[in-house]
Amino acid sequence: MTSIFYVECDAVHQNHFVFDIPEGHDAWLLVITQTPAQFWVDGQLKEYPAHCAVLFKPYQKIYYRACSERYINDWIRFESDEPFVTDTSLPPGTPFPLDDPEYCHKLFQLLVAEHSFQNDYRESSINCLLRTLFNKLLESCVQEDISPQHYPLLKLRTAIHNHPSHPWTISEMAKIINVSPGYLQLMYKKSFGLSCMEDVIHSRIRLAKEYLRHHLYTVAEIADRCGYRNVEHFCRQFKQMTGSSPKQFHKRREGIPADLTELGYKSHS
Structure with missing residues (x-):
């Protein structure tokens, strides 16, 4: 079962934006960046380009911040006991570039829409969309370096x-x-x-x-x-x-x- 606490597309923040949760959330957090950002990885602050994804496990330290005039991202905080989430091979807390960011963005838009609905199929739809998103993330994660072109x-x-x-x-x-x-x-x-x-x-x-x-x-x-x-x-x-x-x-x-x-x-x- 999967439950979404909050999901947002195209969240815009100013250049002083900092997200700092030392003890992490009591849920999963998935972030997809549309602009460059700095993340705390392996004990140091590292800058990553736009179109990266990062998955934080429950109670994992979370720290990221803007590094340009504006910071824009899609993000979802959720809990799940589905194996495609709990047993994922995505590197926890480490950003990786997306092969097809527009496709992932559209999935986020659908998740936002489904989360706002109240019907008998909502949970099943959300689960299918999230599974598709994770599959797409796994495809990106195994890619070799993605060039700027x-x-x-x-x-x-x-x-x-x-x-x-x-x-x-x-x-x-x-x-x-x-x-x-x-x-x-x-x-x-x-x-x-x-x-x-x-x-x-x-x-x-x-x-x-x-x-x-x-x-x-x-x-x-x-x-x-x-x-x-x-x-x-x-x-x-x-x-x-x-x-x-x-x-x-x-x-x-x-x-x-x-x-x-x-x-x-x-x-x-």
Whole structure:
């Protein structure tokens, strides 16, 4: 069972902010920073960059403070007997960088919302969200050093996934994060395992599959909605990615055998 005492997103503090609880809380405290901060770790005060997480166990010394004009964080104080909390391998009291801070921030927003509700499903929802958050924290914790370029790259990738139909070019993407085109391609592949243009193509084909599953647009209309100015080019990339043409993919979705179409069967679309 998990109970939240308090949870807050985007908590803003001035540069004189200090949080000092020598004996710790009688509950767990999870903090995710949006700005740089100083934490007491291994007997000394150390500065950590933005987008770090730190988990304090019950009765563990807590000390952190602002080290810039403003300090902003998300935080949650809670009690839990769930093994994913009590047996976690997260380093207690030691900040570590987050691989995807925006994802964790959204989970915090959902936790804030669920905590404000009063219904029969509240406890179950909170437990699921917290479990997901801890899983994400564990993913980050085992990552090797996260470079400063990681977060601009992550924002760029989110923009690509959210707007695949945009006429993306390598030079434009490099300009967005203020690096050279060559460096962008090197870092993007190193961070995500594929090139930035491959990611654009993956996102466009993923969107095209959704249109083919759930809409009655023509292939030409889908190509245009997915950012292709040439239908043949779209069909060629779609087949390379999926193993079938857009029309074949659509027919399979409707359960129409391909050989029946050659006998004169036509779908309603």
